[in-house]
Amino acid sequence: MTVRNLDAVFQPKSVAVIGASRRPGSIGNMVWQRLIEGGFKGPLWPVNPKYTHDDDGFDGRAVLADAGDLPAPPTVAVICTRPATWPALVHRLGGMGTRAAILVGEARTDDDRADLRHALAAARPHLLRIVGPGSVGALTPALNAQLGAAACVARPGGVAWVSQSNALTNAVLCWAAARGLGFSHAIALGDEADVDAGDVLDYLASDPGTRAILLEVDTVRAARKFMSAARAAARNKPVLALRSGRGEPGDALYTAAFRRAGMVRVDTLDDLLDEIETLGVGRVAASDTATLITSDRGVAAVARDAFGEAGDTLAQWDDAALAAIKAALPRAQAGNPLLLGDDAKPEHFGLALETLGTHRSTGTAFVVHAPTHSAPVEAVARMLIDRQRFAYRGLLASFFGGVDAKTRDLLHAHGIPVHTTPWRLARAFGRLVDYRLGRELLMQTPEGMPASGADAIEAAQTQARAALATGDGELTGDAAAKLLGWFGLETLTPPRDGNATDAAAKQETAKPIVDVSVEFRDDENFGPVFHFVAPSADGVSPPLRVYGLPPLNPVLSRDIVAQSPYVRRVPPAATLAAVTELSQAVCEVREIVGMQLTLRVLPLHTVVVAPRIRLAATRSRFAIVPYPRRLEETVDWDGQRLTVRPIRPEDEEQHRAFVESMTPDDLRLRFFSAVRSLDHSQLARMTQIDYDREMAFVATVVDADGKPRTLGVVRAVADPDNETAEFAVTVLSGLKGRGLGRLLMERIIAYARSRGTHWLLGEALRENSGMIALARASGFTVTPTDDPGVVGFRMALD
Missing domain, CATH: 3.40.50.261 (Succinyl-CoA synthetase domains)
Structure with a gap:
């Protein structure tokens, strides 16, 4: 799950405190006092059978003996009782219609952890979200909602705080309160049994009250979800991340992941606190x-x-x-x-x-x-x-x-x-x-991906599968060189009989600029990753150690290579190509589960030395979904040979030409307003998509100059829960009525259905009769919307 029902945590309308207490110092007392001090205006119900006979209740509110006595389902319940009570409470609250619960207590023993598993199982049928256990709470100061046992009452502000640490959360809240600073939201995630950092980043990415996000994280558990959420959030607003453990061996991988997601890593808590001032206050x-x-x-x-x-x-x-x-x-x-x-x-x-x-x-x-x-x-x-x-x-x-x-x-x-x-x-x-x-x-547009064609990729895949079929799980020597060669990588081979005949061997006598050790392996958090190590350039500074999360395009490869102290000693083009080609090899050949080699950077050339490739039938998922080449197809349409494929980042100029060739009226019908042109950032958002939650198929032909030309595009963007996806389809103005729109619609419907999306939705101006006819012909139900000038489309995919 992701953002589903997180609005119950951050926008609560009513709250129940299960285990509210008068005993000073108890969790139930601290949670209740924070809600009262915060001034929550919605219905607030204390639940504790010990106090049901007290005439004065809790701050004028009658105390209920059991969650079943609640007069209405609370939006969120803050549970302050021991773990043994959690499964039954979650089952009852979920059945009532409560959408979220915060577990303040901790699961410390094996019995506690078993109770937690039962509570999660009880929550699942009701889609009830659980924060914690061991969470100091979730706060939305603008609503006076101080849910939990935080050390201080937070003030409203423009920055969101997300942390895996209760102690740091309390310290930050009190530091900010002493300086008159506030938060849009603040949450301590605790043990992240259900709601995790990726879920919260997804929610905050589109939260209008949050101008920036400050993230404190020690580990990332669901890497693909985290990276998708972080990339989406960072495109919309600043995301700054703090992680302790700079000296740990794998810490550099977190630096690479944060950078790849567009987040800014900070070194100290002081730096993060300063951004509460800069980002929460300033514009x-x-x-x-x-x-x-x-x-x-x-x-x-x-x-x-x-x-x-x-x-x-x-x-x-x-x-x-x-x-x-x-x-x-x-x-x-x-x-x-x-x-x-x-x-x-x-x-x-x-x-x-x-x-x-x-x-x-x-x-x-x-x-x-x-x-x-x-x-x-x-x-x-x-x-x-x-x-x-x-x-x-x-x-x-x-x-x-x-x-x-x-x-x-x-x-x-x-x-x-x-x-x-x-x-x-x-x-x-x-x-x-x-x-x-x-x-x-x-959002930089790549110069172009490696030129490996479909035949070469298929040959590499065939070689890997054939090796596995014969029980050969490791390729070395000529076999490894052959596989990498399908992707344009040249391996330095020892000269035979003293004759250095091939181009790579001839350069063996050239003095290398640097030998870079490259390892491709599985990381327990981020899945398949590259690790690049270059020796010290001056004998004094430490070796360069850089991680890269595939897939890597030329822009991302340049970002890696630019960190090397050797970058000014040699033109980088050959090294950039080699890094990008290595990435393409591991993305296209799914049987590659490990790789070790040396990239020898020569004055005019970069070659591979001593490659070893491990193969297996399965491997972990990439944290970032690579380009899905398997979805490419060639079809006959209207007397032309048409390629239908997922859009790629390097399609930006081609896509610009597509948009500019549309008539002003067609642009207005597509974008619901007058559009003259699209700038780089808008085109980048259209072409540099996250294939994990978005898809755009383009239909292209090769023109008279041998260049691809886009004739139409259809896209669907799923919500983080994959419950619904919104679609849009556009074809060139002169091609309407010839079946291209229907062809593209069929493919996006099939794709959304294959992903398990439940509903496909869309909208069009009421005057767009062509789009309305296409939607009806494709099986959509046409419905009115709140805007009389707009109609909606809806299709159930289950």
């Missing part, structure tokens, strides 16, 4: 440069050093910005940092923001200020609030000596983050830059 637009504004030369030097240490870049002003500042503030030292002078007044800070605001070259505004007699902190803060509208890339502030709570809260209320030192401010901004760059990496 900082995408920028990788900034302008420092201060009054004192010493403060400017300190701030500039902090900015440099954090890897940030001071904006290079254009001539117009310099001239404008000199005219507006003649006594200031124009430049970056901008020095307003020791006698600067609050209005000078405001005038600087107003003057620079029209000059885009100045980037994000950083105001770093130490209080002076002429510019007290409170007065400068009010001026920043008054002039922040001019900071088009956002505004961040740092006040040496601190700021009082009233002024701080006022700045927060107007979306201005306040950091205590320039170093914390600079590092926080640097992580925003890292997020933007990582997101751009996710």
Whole structure:
């Protein structure tokens, strides 16, 4: 399961506390007190047979003896009783219609764990979701819903906190409360018996109240679900991850996984806490440069050093910005940092923001200020609030000596983050830059995948299966070289009879730039992964150890290769191709379960040395679903040979041409509004899909120039539970009525049905008679929607 019924946890309408207590220090008492202190406005029912005869009840609420006595099914139940009671309680609550339960207690013994298994089995038929056990709770401050035994009551804010640790959750909640910071949601996952980090990331990805997600995680259990959820979330909003254990052998794999998902890994809890300020308070637009504004030369030097240490870049002003500042503030030292002078007044800070605001070259505004007699902190803060509208890339502030709570809260209320030192401010901004760059990496269009054709891939698959059939589970020497050769990889073979005749052997005498050890293996968390190790480049620094999660395209391969200290010593094209080809080999030949080899990087060439390939009939699933080549097919249509296949990231330009060849009216009917063109980010979302939960089939032909041309596309995007999928289909304007739309519809219906999707849904403008006719002919029921100008389509696939 994934997001199903998680709204019951994060948007509860009524709450039952099973095991509510008056005994100080008990879990039942702490949970009840948090709900009362938080001010939850919905129905709140205490359940405990020990207190049913008390006349005054619990804070004016009658105490119920049993969950069966509840007057209505609670949206969520917080269960504070011992594990032996969990199965019966979950069975009864699920039968009533309760959709979620939070298990605050822990399952410590074998008997406890058996009770937990029975509780999970009791929950399953009712789709009741379980948070925990061992969860300190789930909080939605905007609804005054403080569910659990958290150490502090949280305030509303824009950042979500997701953690596997109760202690860190309590520490973060109290730290934030002391600084006037809040959360959209906060949850401690506990033992993740049901609801896990991937589920919560999926929910928060589309939560409108969450602007950013802070994740603390020690292990990832369901890697494919986690990676799909993390990639979806990171495309929508910043996701920052903290994991302890930097020195552990497998920790670098988590770094690779976080980067592949588009998340930003932070090194310390302090860094994560700073982002509660930056992301939860501020509205900082995408920028990788900034302008420092201060009054004192010493403060400017300190701030500039902090900015440099954090890897940030001071904006290079254009001539117009310099001239404008000199005219507006003649006594200031124009430049970056901008020095307003020791006698600067609050209005000078405001005038600087107003003057620079029209000059885009100045980037994000950083105001770093130490209080002076002429510019007290409170007065400068009010001026920043008054002039922040001019900071088009956002505004961040740092006040040496601190700021009082009233002024701080006022700045927060107007979306201005306040950091205590320039170093914390600079590092926080640097992580925003890292997020933007990582997101751009996710959406870069690959230059093209390896040229291995279907025949070569089939030959490689046949070789692997034939070897297994004869009981040969390992390929070495010529056999391994032959299999890799189908993917364009050249293996260095020893010269025979002293004659180096082949191209690879001739280069044996060339001095290698570096030998990179490559291992492909199964990881217990992330499934099949690559591990690349390069020796120290200077004999002093440690060896390079980098993980890569297949499938790898040329863009992702470049990201791996770029981390090597040897990258500047040789043109990278050959190494990029080799890494990408290795990825294609393991993706296409499912029998490959392990591989060890050396990539020898030569001045003009990269070859494989001493490959060993292990084969087996089955292997673990990839954390990221590779391109599903098995779904490609060639069909005859309207006198043409048509290729129907899943869309690929490198199809972006082809897809752009497809969209641009459609008529304005057809674009309006497809996108429900006037569309002139699609930019790179929009096209990237259409072509770089997660094959685990989305599919798009394109129909292509080869034009007179020998290039593929897209004639039509159909796509379906499933919800994380695979309960429903929404479809859309488009064909070129001049091809309507010739059966191409029906051909594509048949394939997306069959695909959705094969995945176990229950319902296929769609919508069209009421005037789109062609789409409505196609939907009816394909078996959809046409229904009205809340919008009188739009009709809906619905098909049961069970």
